Amino acid sequence: MTQALAFPVPNALGNIDQYVQAVNRYPLLTEEQEQALAHRLSDENDLDAARQLVLSHLRLVVSIARNYLGYGLPHADLIQEGNIGLMKAVKRFDPDRGVRLVSFAMHWIKAEIHEYILKNWRLVKIATTKAQRKLFFNLRSLRPSTATLSPEDVRGIAAKLNVKPEEVIEMETRFSGGDVAIDRGSDDDDERMSPIDWLADESAEPVEVLATAQNERLADEGLKGALASLDERSRAIVQRRWLVEDNAATLHELAAEYGVSAERIRQIEAKAMQKMKLLLSA
Known part of the structure; x- marks a missing residue:
């Protein structure tokens, strides 16, 4: 059996820079170490082997994620x-295929990041097909310059990515349009009007105040009932992940406490949230 490597799980870190420094201190695996750990995971379901495989590749995730900072997330x-x-890749990794984990994991890491961006960025509604997603993630690099695309540029990009020229134009417009703030933000100029100043505050109406109070009471009772329907472990995971004001528990912290993988904690959390959603919508 391969000797366990020095892979301590770090305590809570103060910021992203400290996290990056911490993961860069994890040692890289040799091919022999990786093979031994992967076989321990696949043959014996050794969770400590999975932990070592994940921790040794966290720096890869940091490197890949850095390439997507331009989307404002x-x-x-x-x-x-x-x-x-990365955890999905480790779970599915076959050590007998003759491929290093780093090459196999890149696909899974990028796929999860792509899904997150498409669900959270303001262009999501146009990026619905595979070809449109390819346009979404490649338009910046294919643009010949920061200037407005010419008709020839549009046709060239559309042909290369197999989309309609109209889709290239619409995506380009969204990239260059920018968002308009509804309020003045930190601007202290009281003389300057912003869109929000023209909106009536309907929440101050007496009927709305009473309705809001009633809805909050019903929502609170419904939440308590939904939580009560969960088993003790699922209820504790949901409460510590979502119902605390400060220092919400991470997947890794809960995984260490319950002696399971972070992916297993995520699965329990997702199942519990789905059950609560069904109860609250009934």
Whole structure:
């Protein structure tokens, strides 16, 4: 049996820079070590072997996630989604295929990050087909310059990515359009009007105040009932992940506490949330 490597699970880290420094300290695996750990996982379901395989490749996730910072989403969230992809790759990795885990995992890491971006970025409604997704993630690099695309540029990109020229134009418009803030943000100029100043505050109406209070009471009772329907472990995971004001537990912290993988904690959480959703919508 391969000797366990120095892979301590770090305590809570203060910021993303400390996290990156921590994962870069994990040792890289030789091909022999990787093969031995992968066989321990596939043959014996050794969770410690899975842990070592995941931790040794966390720096890969950080590196890949950094390439998607241009979409305006938090680096930490991109890394978290990439880590889910890494865990899926480790679970499915076949050590007898003659491929290193780093090559196999890149597909799964990128796939999870892509899904996260498409679900959370403002262009999601246009990126619905495989070809449109390819356009979404390649338009920036295919543009010849920062200037407006010429008709020839549009036709060339459309042909290369197998989409309609109209889709290239629409995507380009969305990329260059930018969002308009509804309020003035941190601007202290009281003389300057913003769109939000023209909106009536309907929540201040007495009827709305009473209705809001009633809805909150019913929602609170419904939430308590939905939580009560869960088993003790599922209820504890949901409460510590979503119902605490500060220091919400991470998947890895709960995994270490319950002696299972982070992916298993995620599965329990997803199943519990689905059950609660059905009860609350009934």
